[in-house]
Amino acid sequence: MGTCRSLGAGAALAEARSGARGCTMVLSAADQAAVRALWRKLDTNVGVYTTEALERTFVAFPSTKTYFAHLDLRPGSAQVKAHGQKVADALTLAVNHLDDLPRALSALSDLHAHKLQVNPVNFKLLGHCLLVTLARHYPGDFSPALQASLDKFLSHVIWALASSYR
Amino acid sequence: MVHFTGEEKTAVTNVWSKVNVEEAGGEVLGRLLVVYPWTQRFFDNFGNLSSSSAIMGNPKVKAHGKKVLTSFGDAIKNMDNLKGAFAKLSELHCDKLHVDPENFRLLGNVMVIILASHFGKEFTPDVQAAWQKLVAGVANAMAHKYH
Numbered sequence: 001m002g003t004c005r006s007l008g009a010g011a012a013l014a015e016a017r018s019g020a021r022g023c024t025m026v027l028s029a030a031d032q033a034a035v036r037a038l039w040r041k042l043d044t045n046v047g048v049y050t051t052e053a054l055e056r057t058f059v060a061f062p063s064t065k066t067y068f069a070h071l072d073l074r075p076g077s078a079q080v081k082a083h084g085q086k087v088a089d090a091l092t093l094a095v096n097h098l099d100d101l102p103r104a105l106s107a108l109s110d111l112h113a114h115k116l117q118v119n120p121v122n123f124k125l126l127g128h129c130l131l132v133t134l135a136r137h138y139p140g141d142f143s144p145a146l147q148a149s150l151d152k153f154l155s156h157v158i159w160a161l162a163s164s165y166r
Numbered sequence: 167m168v169h170f171t172g173e174e175k176t177a178v179t180n181v182w183s184k185v186n187v188e189e190a191g192g193e194v195l196g197r198l199l200v201v202y203p204w205t206q207r208f209f210d211n212f213g214n215l216s217s218s219s220a221i222m223g224n225p226k227v228k229a230h231g232k233k234v235l236t237s238f239g240d241a242i243k244n245m246d247n248l249k250g251a252f253a254k255l256s257e258l259h260c261d262k263l264h265v266d267p268e269n270f271r272l273l274g275n276v277m278v279i280i281l282a283s284h285f286g287k288e289f290t291p292d293v294q295a296a297w298q299k300l301v302a303g304v305a306n307a308m309a310h311k312y313h
Contacts, residue, residue, distance in 0.1 A: 052291075059291040060298040075291075128275055132294060135283035142283050144200040145218045151201050 051084025191231030267309035274301025
């Protein structure tokens with residue numbers, strides 16, 4: 001999924017084994033640039049796309065709805081839109097902290113692990129639907145290289161989000 | 167066994183009828199090799215896979231991609247019996263090619279993403295859901311004969 005920056009092979013390995021946040025997975029400069037450029041283009045519309053990604057996730061992978069029994073999940077729901085904006089804000093936070101995702105996302109990780117208790121497999125489903133959404137809206141930009149950078153970025157976010165679990 | 171409703175079958179065939187199998191095949195396989203580079207392990211004899219543009223322009227990738235998508239097309243004609251439709255290919259990929267079935271799931275998801283980019287507005291959440299069901303069914307059918 002990514003390699004730990006070497007702090008000295010022994011230290012890095014020990015940290016990787018313990019799953020400690022000291023082990024940083026860092027995207028390449030090219031990947032970071034690609035993700036930042038896309039985010040500048042998305043501008044204030046990130047929430048629109050994360051909301052669509054959530055809608056797609058609920059329709060394509062109905063088991064994900066089990067975490068939202070308390071919300072109105074019908075298409076166009078204001079509650080889904082509000083949740084979509086929360087996801088957007090979290091991803092924008094991630095984009096602004098690409099060098100230190102585990103630390104930037106540690107509060108969210110704790111929340112999802114201990115309070116919400118979301119099985120991390122679901123993050124991958126939402127990530128996939130976000131890629132589908134972005135491909136649908138930005139086909140001209142969605143080159144193989146950008147797809148690779150985004151896929152890697154999302155897998156790093158997912159890894160950071162799951163890092164508090166146990 | 168996967169059961170597709172009438173609406174799901176229509177959603178799939180409406181999209182498929184407009185797919186250029188040759189172009190899309192190269193696109194799907196190429197992107198799989200770019201986004202998930204470890205999948206290149208099965209294509210040692212394909213020549214230059216050293217960069218994204220090399221992969222996407224590689225004639226062997228295009229040819230093999232076309233083969234893969236043509237099989238998909240056959241599956242779409244047999245949506246009620248995917249396991250039967252893919253039995254022989256499943257055996258081949260296990261016994262001769264030694265491909266981890268997880269890669270079929272990756273390929274399926276890449277395909278969904280490409281369909282989204284080609285079909286835009288038409289690729290609604292419901293249409294996507296039908297396709298997710300199909301690619302999951304195909305991946306399972308491809309893994310079914312593994313032992």
